[in-house]
Amino acid sequence: MATDHAPSPAAPVEASARLLLPQILPALLVGVGASLLFLGISTLAEEFQHVLWNDLPDALGIGNYSSLWMIIMLTATGVAVGLVIWKVPGHAGPDPASEGLGGAPLAPGVVPGLLVASTLSLAGGVSLGPENPIIAANIALAFWLGSKVAPVVPGAAWVALASAGTIGALFGTPVAAALVLSEALTAQPGRGSLWDRLFAPLVAAGAGATTTQLLAEPSFDVGLPPLTDPGYGDLLAALVIASAAAVFGLGSCYLFPHVHAAFRRLRHPMLMLPLGGLLLGLLGALGGHLTLFKGLAETKDLAAGVGGWSSGELAKFAVVKLLALVVAASCGFRGGRIFPAVFIGAAFGLFVQALVPEVHPAVAVSSAVLGVLLATTRQGWISLFTGAVLASSPAMLALLCLASLPAWLIVTGRPQLELDHQGKALR
Structure with missing residues (x-):
């Protein structure tokens, strides 16, 4: 008799379709x-x-x-x-x-x-x-x-x-x-x-x-040479670079509450925003025009010059952009942090690649972007996705999946690039 009351296998599907359509x-x-x-x-x-x-x-x-x-x-x-x-x-x-x-x-x-x-x-x-x-x-x-x-x-x-x-x-x-x-x-x-x-x-x-x-017709492909046959050296590089970039990105998270508190002491937007703008202008004068704006077009300019930037220039780009992101987010400018973080990661990755030319550029940039995004957003999937699409190389995906694991262990439980309403860093 129990089978007389058993629901039809098709019923849940039909109910779902009526709900979803x-x-x-x-x-x-x-x-x-x-x-x-x-x-x-x-x-x-x-x-x-x-x-x-x-x-x-x-x-x-x-x-x-x-x-x-x-x-x-x-x-x-x-x-x-x-x-x-x-x-x-x-x-x-x-x-x-x-x-x-x-x-x-x-x-x-x-x-x-x-x-x-x-x-x-x-x-x-x-x-x-x-x-x-x-x-x-x-x-x-x-x-x-x-x-x-x-x-x-x-x-x-x-x-x-x-x-x-x-x-x-x-x-x-x-x-x-x-x-x-x-x-x-x-x-x-x-x-x-x-x-x-x-x-x-x-x-x-x-x-x-x-x-x-x-x-x-937007594109996140920054024109990096494709990685076609990854080896153990590429895996090791991805693990190390993603972890190092995560540590670098965490620097912004530790700075954020202190810089934000300093601007909050000014209390008025007509003091906070102009001072923030002046500091951003000085940082732009130090880092050059590539460190301005949201960063996606500038990331493509960076990638187009692979091999043409010195390690010192690339280190300067990464540090200046990281400081600019912290200042802009602290003083009250309205905007998001993902695109600037992509530029920071790309500059950091190319810095490593300039120091160790044997590292493939796609591995360096994608792994570093993954690490910086994990540190600054704590969005695991979006960090992995963005790192993969920048390289436009399916072979990178497996490397990034593995590289995300030690990087996540580094950032999890650490301060985030977001504060609570009392100005304390979220974790």
Whole structure:
């Protein structure tokens, strides 16, 4: 008789399909919208950057990347962002030092100020990327619009769709979003299949990535020579470089709370941001124009000159960019930390390769980026994914999987590049 009450094997599949199919349309809309906002802000920032760093200095007869112009521009950017944070409603969101990727939805009135502050930072040469503000803005808008259009849908669903769609748009592939979200979703037992929970976010991520690919054709391939036949020497190099880069990246995490506390003592954004901008300008004058901006295009410039940079130059790039990231994140500029960390890792890897030319450039750069990202983000999957796509070499993936293990042992339990609301480092 027990078999009379046994459920049909097809029933759970049909129930799942009925639940998942209605999620496709909102996920597509959120993903496309997330990509369009990201592309719009990125395009606007690039156009403004061209005006500030090309048209304006040319009109004034000043060198585009002269030390004087870098100091003037970064200080002026600090003043402009400080005014936005001081005067614009919402104050461009909470202190970014205590905010990671995603988080609770902001009020929609905060979004304009956050996007303006982020655009100014990107265009002005601040060493921060677009990811944190864009994700926060898309979450706020999706949550607000979603609660109006479909109030019965849980708010967490709109947050997941916006996060996934934006990450897919940022990296040009839904794989990155799947990896990031899997870390969060697997920590929620008893809520059904992981792939059921990933279904709608993956649709959003795919829509965001496809929109970005169709409109902008982004690429993380930095043009490194491919690694075709890895050997034991490559494995040893990957293990050592990833671990050393993780230690180097941890330096920023230990500095962060102290630098942040020093800026907080100034109390007012019109003191913190201009001073931060001045320090960034001085660091830019020391490190050169490659140490400005979010860092992805500059990473490609670094990789294009493999063999042409001295070890001293590369060490200077890595140290200056690391300090610039700490200053920018501490004084209140709105922006993300992943893209600058990629530049830091690439410079560190090429520094090692300049010291030991026998190390393959793809091994050096990918392993170092992995180590720095593990230290600064504690996002294991995104660190592994980014290191692998930079090399554009499938052979690197196995090496990076192994290299991530000692690097993770070094960083786990250590201070993070994120603070709590009391200004103490998270661990």
